[in-house]
Amino acid sequence: MFVAEAGLRHFSYHDKRHQFEADLEKLATFPEQIMVINMNYRMIRSLFEAPTAPGLRSAANDLGLPDFAPPFLAAEIFDLLFAPSPLLRRELHVLREELSLPKGQRFIAIHLRTGDIAWDPGRHKADDLKVFLDCARQAERDLGAPPSELRWVLATDSAQLAAEASQLPEAKSGKLQLPHARGRVHIDRSDLGETLHGATANYAEWLLFGRAAAVVLSRSYFGETAAEIGRVRYAYFAPGGGCVRTDLSSS
Structure with a gap:
C-alpha cells in the first residue's frame, strides 16, 4: 500500500x-x-x-x-472498505466474555477521556465521572429501558479513574463494567511497545463501543467515530455538566 x-x-x-x-x-x-x-x-x-x-x-x-x-455515509464507506480481521474478531469475543456481555445484550457505552496517558492534552477530570454516569441514566430513560436491563461499559484512559470506578456500587453490582487495562493506550501518542501490545484490544473496545444502544461521549475522536461507524442513534455529550443528545449520522 x-x-x-x-x-x-x-x-x-x-x-x-x-x-x-x-x-x-x-x-x-x-x-x-x-x-x-x-x-x-x-x-x-x-x-x-x-x-x-x-x-x-x-x-x-x-x-x-x-x-x-447522506446519513451515516462514513459508516457505509467503512463497511465497504474494511472488515475486522480474525485476530480482531477474536479479541472482541474475549472482551465480551471478560465483560460478561454476550451478543444481543444491550448496553450503554461511556467514554471518559482524561488525557492521563502518554502526552495527550488534558481533557476531563476523574470528578467528572458522576456527570457521565448521570448522563447514562438519562440515556436509559430516553431509550425507555428499565435500569436493570442495560449494563454500562466504561472506557477510560486513566488507570486512577478506572480504579475509583471499580469501587462504585454500580460496579460491585455488575451493572458497570470496565475493560482490562491492556487496551488503555493512545494509538498515536503512546510508546511504540505499549501501542503494539495494546492496539488490538484498543480497537476491540472501539468496535464494541459502536455496538452500544447508546453512547455517552467525551470530546474525543475515539468515541465519536465509533458511534458514527456503529450507526448509534442515541449519542450524548456529557462534558461541561450537561447531557446533550447529538446527531452523529453525518460527519
Whole structure:
C-alpha cells in the first residue's frame, strides 16, 4: 500500500480543522485524480456542504453526488472498505466474555477521556465521572429501558479513574463494567511497545463501543467515530455538566 501511495500528492490536516476548510477550493482544483489526505477530524460533511468551495460543489454535481451528506455515509464507506480481521474478531469475543456481555445484550457505552496517558492534552477530570454516569441514566430513560436491563461499559484512559470506578456500587453490582487495562493506550501518542501490545484490544473496545444502544461521549475522536461507524442513534455529550443528545449520522 505504501509503495502505491508514494507517487501521490499528500496533505496532512492533523489538528487543522479550519485550515482544511479554507483549503477545500484549492484541493478541489488540483489536477490529480487521487490525493492522500490525513486528518483527525470528522470532516466528510464539509466535502458536501462547504459554501466556500464552488469548485468542489461543481465536481460533486458532475459525479451525481447529493448536495448534502447522506446519513451515516462514513459508516457505509467503512463497511465497504474494511472488515475486522480474525485476530480482531477474536479479541472482541474475549472482551465480551471478560465483560460478561454476550451478543444481543444491550448496553450503554461511556467514554471518559482524561488525557492521563502518554502526552495527550488534558481533557476531563476523574470528578467528572458522576456527570457521565448521570448522563447514562438519562440515556436509559430516553431509550425507555428499565435500569436493570442495560449494563454500562466504561472506557477510560486513566488507570486512577478506572480504579475509583471499580469501587462504585454500580460496579460491585455488575451493572458497570470496565475493560482490562491492556487496551488503555493512545494509538498515536503512546510508546511504540505499549501501542503494539495494546492496539488490538484498543480497537476491540472501539468496535464494541459502536455496538452500544447508546453512547455517552467525551470530546474525543475515539468515541465519536465509533458511534458514527456503529450507526448509534442515541449519542450524548456529557462534558461541561450537561447531557446533550447529538446527531452523529453525518460527519
